[in-house]
Amino acid sequence: MAGRHGRTPDGGQSRPGGGGEAPDPAQAIYRIYKTLHPTIHVRSRELSLTMKANGKTTAIFPFTKPEDQGLDPNRLEKWQKRLRKEKVTSCLIIKNGHCVFEYYKNKKIESKPQKIHSVTKSIVSALVGICFDQKLIPSLDTPILDFFPKFAELEQDSRKRSITVNHLLTMTPGYHWPEFGEWDGFSHMFYAPNWVRFVLERKLECDPGTRMNYNTGATHLLTAIVQRVSGMKASEFADKHLFKPLGITEYIWHEDPQGINNGGSGMMMHTLDLAKFGIMYLNQGRYGKKQIVSKEWVSNSMTPQFMTYENIGHYARHWWVGQLDREQPLEGANMCYFALGYGGQFIIVLPAHQMVAVITSELYESSLLPLSLFREHIVPALLRGGIGSSEPV
DSSP states (O other): OOOSSSTTSSOOSEEEBBOOOOTTTHHHHHHHHHHEEEEEEEEEEEEOOOOOOOOOOOSSSOBGGGGGGGHHHHHHHHHHHHHHHTTTEEEEEETTTTEEEEESSSHHHHOOOOOOTHHHHHHHHHHHHHHHTTSSOOOOSBBBBSOOOOEEEEEEEEOGGGHHHHHHHTTOBOOOOOOTTTTTTBBGGGGGGGGHHHHHHHHSSOOTTSSSOOOHHHHHHHHHHHHHHTTHHHHHHIIIIIIHHHTOOOEEEEETTTSSOOTTEEEEOOHHHHHHHHHHHHTEEEEEEEEOSOOHHHHHHHHEEEEEEETTTOOOOSEEESSSSSSSSSSSSGEEEEETTTTEEEEEEEGGEEEHHHHHHHOOTTTTTTHHHHHHHHHHBBSSSSTSSSSSE
C-alpha cells in the first residue's frame, strides 16, 4: 500500500461501509507524485540477472519443474491462466532455492523495475534492523524525538516524548492520521513542504502503543532516522548494507523535498530482486553466505502485534502476518508473512514450506486479489494432508 494510494489497504472503500471511488489510481497517482516531488535516486549499472521464461538455469535460482519440488503442475497451470485474466504483471515462485514458476505479462515487464508501493515499507524495516544490529539505534524503545531535537524543544504534548522507534515500526504512535478516512487514501504528507515536520506536528488521538492505525508517515520518519544515524542517505546505506549483498544493482527511490528517501512508498524494483529480498527473510536474514540482518530482527519483524484490518491479517513490524487457510489457526505451516503494496504488490514468505512468492500487479481497485488467488490456487498445490498441515511437501 503506497503512501499515495487510493483507499483502504485492500483497495476497497476508504471509509468503512461507504466512501467514493478513488480518482484514476493507475497512472495518475504516479504522474502527480512525480510532479510534486520529481527528485529521484536511481542506481543503474548492470541489470540484475533476469529470469528467463524458457526455463534455462540461472546463476541465482535454478529453474526446475514444479513437480520436482512437490507442487502440482496442473494447479500451477490454472494459476497462470488466471493471472493472464487479471492485471497481474509478474510472478515468481521460489521453493527450496529453485524457481518453480515465473510469469511476466510481457518482455518489457521482465526488464524494468516495477512500482512496489508500500512493499517499500518492509525494505525500510530491514534497514532499521541493520541500524539496530550495528548499534546505530541503541534500542527500539528510544524516543523518536531524540533524533529530532529541534522538534522536541517545541513539543507541548508530553505524550509525544514517549513515542518510540518501536511504535513507528508497529504503526502505533497515536497520531491523528486518517489515511483511510477523510484523506481518502491520499496522505496529505505528500502536499507538505516538509514531510518530517508534517508527521511530527500531527496531534495525538490516542496514547502511543495502544492502537495500530496504518500510517505512511511513520515509515517516512523511520527513513529519516536511518539517514540521521547513518550519516548518509537511506539509499546509500541500503546500497552498502542491503542491496549490494543481495546483488541488487538497479532501482528507483523517490525523495521528499529535503532529500530524504520516501520510505512509505517511493521505490521501484525488479521482480527478481524482490524475490532475493524475500529469500533473505526466509533464510532468517541470510543471503548466500552473508548474514545481512540478524535472525533476531527477522523473528521480531514477523511476530504478530496488532489486528486492525481483519481482511488482511495481523500487523507485525512493517510486515503482515496471516493464515494460508483463514479457517485454520494462525500457527505452524498455516502461517505466512507478507509485504503488501497498493495495487496488488506482494512478497509472500512461507517459512514452513521454504517458499517465497513475488507478485506485481496493476489491480488498483482490488489490492488483495493476488493474495486471495494465491490461497485458491497455490496453497492446495503446496500442502499435503490438507491446508494447515505441518508437513511440508
